[in-house]
Amino acid sequence: MTKIVYKHIHLENSHTLAVYKSAGGYQALEKALTLSGDDIIDEVKRSGIRGRGGAGFPAGLKWSFIPKDDRAKYLVCNADEGEPGTCKDRDILRYVPHQLIEGMIIAGYAVRAERGYIYIRGEFYREAERVQAAIDEAYAAGYLGDNVMGRGVRFDLAVHRGGGAYVCGEETGLIESLEGKKGQPRLKPPFPANIGLYGGPTVINNVETLTSVPDIILNGGAWYSSLGVDKSTGTKVFAVSGHVNKPGNYEVELGIPLKVLLEEYAGGIRGGWDNLKGVIPGGASSPVLTKTVCETVTMDYDAISKAGSMLGSGAVIVLDRSVCIVRAIARLSRFYRHESCGQCSPCREGTGWLSQIMQRIEQGKGVREDIDLLLSVAGNIQGKTICALGDAAAMPVVGAIRAFREEFEYHVEHGRCMVA
């Protein structure tokens, strides 16, 4: 199967400029600099690539929103990989940082941004070191700086490390953080494309999205869109974790059946396919899919959405039949409570209530009404906050009750779990 973002990671010293160049690196940049910015944006539009961070917004369209005015523009790479279950970008940062850097220089040139930042979650200290070393190499080789490849184009790039706040993965929270503030998301509109970092037009893309750009430029948008399926083009890395025999990051074409991903790539379910209970298909915030759905669903944006969940970041978390669904979701609710930034009351208060109620049901102290109370609290969060963290907290709870209501009922009626 065609690989794009991981195609070089098997090479020894793949993180170095020498190896990346010998594998064809920076040829896309050379080509891009002969094109106009608009040509590049059109090519990315043609590819159909959608944002790989979770929201799935078409990247080319996002770039085209950058106004052609005289204000300083910025390109930001979101490497604040923090959605539980997600660890796909980490391997790009530590194994192929130059491919990301090349994608960023091309993107910066296309939208006329002369300055870029890679916002890396703070805990990825070693990964940030790797990226910084690659940036230093790229400056020394003339790929970065005030005269990129001698073509008179300017692009400066720097690493900015986060400080351990999930909410900074939200793009405006990230911008606030980059400006030296608490990472509390901004009201939108205005969108970052108009008023972003330092008030300037700003493109924010996920690591995987930007790392796909060199191949889109080299091989063309039409080539990219021939991979995957309609409206979910190209390849995607799925981080498969939990109860599979071979957990790992697997780059495959979008549209692959979930069952194939789990059985043929991830080594199968621990204890066999029939031991599968459910799959959280796109990171902690995406509603859990039952085994029945997992039998047939394909891994693309529309199919997963139709199944009532989200492709999200592509973090596939596999639960076998030993898992207490109430306990699993209670753990996630605790996470969202901890990570709520506190600025919107529905999220600040609601995530606390969700966590408390989930915890008391899990501990066998819940009452029957608690199940509907969870749905009510979730309903009072969803759509009522500045950013999507509140929705992210509500969706797994609502999804789990929808799919496994009998387990919640068993917990409140018997004061214990039905599986353990």
Add this chain to the structure above:
Amino acid sequence: MSELQKSSSGVPPRFSEEAMRQVEVIFQRYPADRRESAVMPVLHLAQREFGGWLSQEALDYVATIVGMPPIRVYEVATFYTMYNLKPVGKYHIQVCTNISCWLCDSDSIAQALRNKLQLSFGESSSDGRFTLSEVECLGACINAPMLQINDDYYENLTPAKVSEIIDQLP
């Protein structure tokens, strides 16, 4: 907001010459009129320079370096979990217990650490060697269960491996 703790030494914190050179490198990453962007990296640097945590004096010092009102530095330092506002051990052991690690039995890893170190989550050993913390997802889910000690990740753990790792720390 968590309480800020005063330094016990009474000696005002100061960056070494080498650290000041690093501060200059940090400033160069941001536009000249956007120095406040440097507050997070300078706080990270201060934490490394000043023994792994940030006293109120250290935050005040960072405020003078970056040119921000101290209250704005306090806001940032208290918002992000990686800034330690009280002393931590020489080895800060952070165990992930979020979903992917939990599915792969992080409970046994946490238990092994509690037994080995005789510490609960949030506690430090009296000799100043260890602090044990429970943390949220660290983004190494395919290699669960895992933990972080200072700058490094330790992955695909078993209770026996954890014990070995602790024994081998210098």
